[in-house]
Amino acid sequence: MAEPVTIAVDAMGGDFGPDVVLAGAARALAADPDLHLVVVGPSAVVEPFAAGHDRARAQAASEVIEMGEHPAAAVRAKKDSSIVVGCRLVKEGAADGFFSAGSTGACLAAATLVVGRVKGVKRPALGQVLPAYARPCLLIDVGANADCKPEYLVQFAQMGIVYMEAIMGVENPRVGLLNIGAEDTKGDEFAQKAHGLLAASVPQFSGNCEGGNLMAGDFDVVVCDGFTGNVCLKTIEGTAKTLFKYVKDALMSSLPSKLGALLVKGDLARLKGKLSPEAYGGTPLLGVKGAVIVGHGSSSETAVANGIAVAATTVRANVAGVIADTVARTAKTTGAAQAREGEAAASDAR
Amino acid sequence: MAEPVTIAVDAMGGDFGPDVVLAGAARALAADPDLHLVVVGPSAVVEPFAAGHDRARAQAASEVIEMGEHPAAAVRAKKDSSIVVGCRLVKEGAADGFFSAGSTGACLAAATLVVGRVKGVKRPALGQVLPAYARPCLLIDVGANADCKPEYLVQFAQMGIVYMEAIMGVENPRVGLLNIGAEDTKGDEFAQKAHGLLAASVPQFSGNCEGGNLMAGDFDVVVCDGFTGNVCLKTIEGTAKTLFKYVKDALMSSLPSKLGALLVKGDLARLKGKLSPEAYGGTPLLGVKGAVIVGHGSSSETAVANGIAVAATTVRANVAGVIADTVARTAKTTGAAQAREGEAAASDAR
Structure with missing residues (x-):
């Protein structure tokens, strides 16, 4: 029960x-x-x-x-x-x-x-589970926060990890930062700052995720500001829609294809269902x-x-509770680290 | 000749x-x-x-x-x-x-x-012609300028218009601003400022383009900063790649589909060629x-x-020459408008 x-x-x-x-x-x-x-x-x-x-x-x-x-x-x-x-x-x-x-x-x-909000969470964020190849990928934020500060992305990562572990059963989720190059130094000012913060405080962080990796199944959680995430999510949906239209046109473009279409349409319809945004039961608002x-x-x-x-x-x-604990623990660690740095600085100064 | x-x-x-x-x-x-x-x-x-x-x-x-x-x-x-x-x-x-x-x-x-650079152009930009449904769409900038100011997007629009008219033969290109909602007031701070500037100085501007419209053939030129554009372009390429993998898997998933696949594969291969990034002969660096x-x-x-x-x-x-003329004309108009505003302000102050 x-x-x-x-x-x-x-x-x-x-x-x-x-x-x-x-x-x-x-x-x-x-x-x-x-x-x-x-x-x-x-x-x-x-x-x-x-x-x-x-x-x-x-x-x-x-x-x-x-x-x-x-x-x-x-x-x-x-x-x-x-x-x-x-x-x-x-x-x-x-x-x-x-x-x-x-x-x-x-x-x-x-x-x-x-x-x-959950105590300690700066900005709640919308996650969207994408039907990436062979394994789902959570893109967060997909639109709750159009204007973000780089530090929000650390919490987006933490919340995404909790969700993918608890709800999607993913072990040790690999976290990526949506960016315009694979190398650590790539990106605009915002992405470069976010990269540094993620590397310092999210152990599951495994580097930059380019647009081309998003649907390839290379990451379990991909973090970004809500503007880029929303454009990206809708671009994926729109591209899929346009491609299915093109495929449909191609299957009607010659007699052999028309005959073949009768044979493949069942499996293509099942694929469409598998890729539809509703397959994962909606978008969680985390935080x-x-x-x-x-x-x-x-x-x-x-x-x-x-x-x-x-x-x-x-x-x-208890996703909200686990998020609260994670956020509090990170704040404590960061606080302790800052305090230690402060002591070290003080002893250096003596 | x-x-x-x-x-x-x-x-x-x-x-x-x-x-x-x-x-x-x-x-x-x-x-x-x-x-x-x-x-x-x-x-x-x-x-x-x-x-x-x-x-x-x-x-x-x-x-x-x-x-x-x-x-x-x-x-x-x-x-x-x-x-x-x-x-x-x-x-x-x-x-x-x-x-x-x-x-x-x-x-x-x-x-x-x-x-x-062409005289008057603030930032050259990379355009990419996308195989949007039924008509091509130029996305600009797709990565030359990760950090942009809103005013750059006005020139991106002007350069994109010249290219689509001269090279792709598009009459009266419709220009969109990549954004996270259709309404004029939507978007992050950057997009809201860019919207105002585009509306004021690009007659072909016809509003916001959401990610979902990009491949739908609703716009001929879509402008954005180089970070968002690069993520978007690679997301489109990656989504198409993943979808074709899924389609291939679906066509191998049952006996009827396997037979049907033999009949449709010619037209699907032609579709893949039509959608490949090379169909439009590379990415122009405009400006x-x-x-x-x-x-x-x-x-x-x-x-x-x-x-x-x-x-x-x-x-x-003479794309570079036409861009130079357009940019000079706009600068003149804007300059004249600013001078008029200045005079009006001065006369108000009297």
């Missing part, structure tokens, strides 16, 4: 409406007998679901934050939105985690403002209390079920 | 050695009766080629800059390297342009130090005098021939 866990679910998130989200929620409940859900949304939507499912209860929320709204402004204005109410449930201990396939920016703002997982806007029923399951695993593995 | 043009060719550049480069040079000569070449490299390599080809002459260069060397240091130390000698030919007017498939960094350093084109390290004979042809077209279209 697994530890009982309660996840709040934003019934109103996602491009396909509450029916798809609730179908995913039902599937998550069926797969995990120790999972409890609080479905958040307008009463007319969430109450019938709660009535029909044993381990679910309804939490009314009259407002919805739309995808186009300014995240922080919407979170402040719409106190009774499903995203804000879901986060408040976590804050108040009525739920252990929160899943939404709604606006990433709004989830980020609500998680930071309402749920709150906030509890467990907050944001699903892709186009999340299907399966993606929602996976995302809720990841939220439950994140709670059970 | 086309205008006679002389291109210097680095015989020592490229991963496959001088035989492949020279075979490509021979092909370029055969395709263009008004093309003249100066092949640069050790006498034993370049003299037999010049003896065997009517419109080719040899230029001895005893040194070679290797791929791993520090670009600027190597350019300063190896004055008799094929890259430095090739650039000197352009500087002295013995050649109109230069093509090399050697170290991009060294070509960049030699072009800037030896050939020199330096003459025409400097850098080929991919793994350039084949065809890629070298294409690269030399692009260098010739760049000379004939």
